[in-house]
Amino acid sequence: MKIAILGCGTVGSGACKLLIQNASEIAKRAGEEIVIKKVLARTPKKAYDAGLDKSQICTSFEEILNDDEISLVIEAMGGIDFAYDCIIKSMEKGKNVITANKDLIAIKGKEIFETAERNNVDIMFEASVGGGIPVIGVIKNMLCGNKFSYIMGILNGTTNYILTKMDKERLSYDEALAEAMALGYAEPDPTADVEGLDPARKIAILASLGFNAICTLDEVYSEGITKIESSDIDIAKHYGYVIKLVALAKEKNGEIVLFVRPVFIPKSHPLASVNDSFNAVVIKADAIDEMMLYGRGAGSLPTASSIVGDVMAIAKNISTKTTGKDPYKFYNTKKVVSVNSIDSNFVVRLDIADEPNSLANVTKAFAKENISIKTILQPIKEENQASNLIIITHKTKEKNIESAVQKLQNSECVRKVKMFMCFDSIDDI
Amino acid sequence: MKIAILGCGTVGSGACKLLIQNASEIAKRAGEEIVIKKVLARTPKKAYDAGLDKSQICTSFEEILNDDEISLVIEAMGGIDFAYDCIIKSMEKGKNVITANKDLIAIKGKEIFETAERNNVDIMFEASVGGGIPVIGVIKNMLCGNKFSYIMGILNGTTNYILTKMDKERLSYDEALAEAMALGYAEPDPTADVEGLDPARKIAILASLGFNAICTLDEVYSEGITKIESSDIDIAKHYGYVIKLVALAKEKNGEIVLFVRPVFIPKSHPLASVNDSFNAVVIKADAIDEMMLYGRGAGSLPTASSIVGDVMAIAKNISTKTTGKDPYKFYNTKKVVSVNSIDSNFVVRLDIADEPNSLANVTKAFAKENISIKTILQPIKEENQASNLIIITHKTKEKNIESAVQKLQNSECVRKVKMFMCFDSIDDI
Structure with a gap:
């Protein structure tokens, strides 16, 4: 099976690295070799570092699009317009698509899913939420016998790192943010993280899958952590709580509440001990009762783990000629109600x-x-x-x-x- | 799709209940109705309670075996000989099989997998480990790009309940066991739980999947909790540890260590705060780094959740005519080395x-x-x-x-x- 990867930054290079480093085990498990035929990379340095050679690197998307040997395209560029364009065109050419792009799925998910279904191709996006934590597959497939009551998570590593530092080392918000930036946990412009936009995208995706109803980013109330002071942390501690930036999707009588906001959580709750840049998702549903998934919510290799999981699933579907046979089903219409x-x-x-x-x-x-x-x-x-x-x-x-x-x-x-x-x-x- | 369930005790009745209670959502997700055609039940009381009617209950396995409409058999009886016989005969008749029977998979897994492959049918057993926690699918499918370093878990709710009571309420072992029995957490003969046999079966299964090499029950060193005294708990506490009955499968240089034994775990470790009858599995692998899955490791409905997840996967394979196309691959030979x-x-x-x-x-x-x-x-x-x-x-x-x-x-x-x-x-x- 021959694949292409669009973008070779943190996510794309991680996928290359993992596919190369575990190639022989992956081939045994998939039943065939997974060959990275082309990587679209503006600057090839990271691609070389990941183990690719010159012949694999290209700078034109059309070269990938017109290569009929390539049956799977992994979109790892981020951003909206160009990424969307590449995904739609790839699917229209009969190529299956994997993306790590939470912004895109949270905003244009519906169009992307419909295009995939129309063209009988697979679209998968495990890497878009929770990094290495396979929460999308767990919700969509493994817990599909359940009625979900809520999905609640710490879905952003940057803000969780900052809150942990404020709590454990009594740093101020600004000190903790500076530390997160110095360590590369926070982007040069940290707005999407600290204002809660990143986890808002993720909870929109999880809610859509859990409640089988499209939930979009603009339906999520979101509040970040910029207004949290050390004195708030002290008060929480005094009363036996921890402050966490919580993303919640909760259903009750057909109404959904969707938010991201700082919440006081009891110290004994499983989410309270999720520290540093770790992520976790708690799921409450009628059959399983309560479940938590905990792990690395970001980073090059954890994200690559989710991408490769999707690659293997699609490889199986390609070999059995069943791509596009498991479309996302958003058969419900739910009312998103005000958070207050x-x-x-x-x-x-x-x-x-x-x-x-x-x-x-x-x-x-x-x-x-x-x-x-x-x-x-x-x-x-x-x-x-x-x-x-x-x-x-x-x-x-x-x-x-x-x-x-x-x-x-x-x-x-x-x-x-x-x-x-x-x-x-x-x-x- | 028409299915049969063998056994209508805790596990079988849970599966019936869940399939009936969420029938309309399950049908929408599966794209077709899942019909329970026959349930093999010695005493029909639990079957009636689960919502079945008289026409669905039968007392002869042959009736199910010879019903060509039934494409999937769920084995929920437990035990070895009769269950094995039913599973093999069902597969030889071209029926797909789901089982919650950890004893059987840990002992006769190889024969069962080979029979399934020979007959082009699916065999799934998510419910055999971790109750409602979908750890088998996560290891086999979603993390399949990883090389596993270890799989470590609290895989038995009864013993974890006893240890939690000894720790938090300072009960003696005998007092805690009596309480677990009174609450129905422990069987009338609790040997398999308290001597570590139950988690030993489960870790053998997880190790086989994680390391792609058959590991059997007799290769697992297992030690229970019967010798733990209150004074041991006190010592652990004094030094900042918690005693947990840990199941471990660890690979290093092609050698595997497999054990179940009580271990002192630092209080800060994610497993240390897994209390009462909850189960959890920590997975360490090269791409994801560390991950934990936490939830209900037993119980009627959590186990049913895993069974229904398998039902949906098999339903998809039946509808796309791809059953038997994803056999378990045990291509590795690993040496199990002594625990000491x-x-x-x-x-x-x-x-x-x-x-x-x-x-x-x-x-x-x-x-x-x-x-x-x-x-x-x-x-x-x-x-x-x-x-x-x-x-x-x-x-x-x-x-x-x-x-x-x-x-x-x-x-x-x-x-x-x-x-x-x-x-x-x-x-x-």
């Missing part, structure tokens, strides 16, 4: 006016919105600091808290509010 | 004679075998108690310790020895 309509516990931090009535006003406003308070803490004020109030609520809707806080702000009793979702009991959020 | 030849840290508990020279004799004997001691503790002796010595070694081979201890026993300096493997750094055991 779900029930959860919340941690609310209020800077309140230094007046005798403030505390009474706050608790009264919360009571009026039927928000039941679980614990309340007013730390001793240091000089020149605003009076701080920390409230952990019983289960309520975020919009109730928003409404209470708005009234308080009008009364000038509250100066600043910060709110975190808090998963005391995750089962029935 | 691997390098590890050890915790050694010695009851020594109450003589001034004892400590000196012990340390001298250890030094003679080149065993470097990391920490040594001699707790203050209570009246009428033997003098106790706790040694944690640096990396050494178990046989060196055995040899040192043997010499000491001859000198009557040591009365009783107890030894645990201790995974300080799991990477290079």
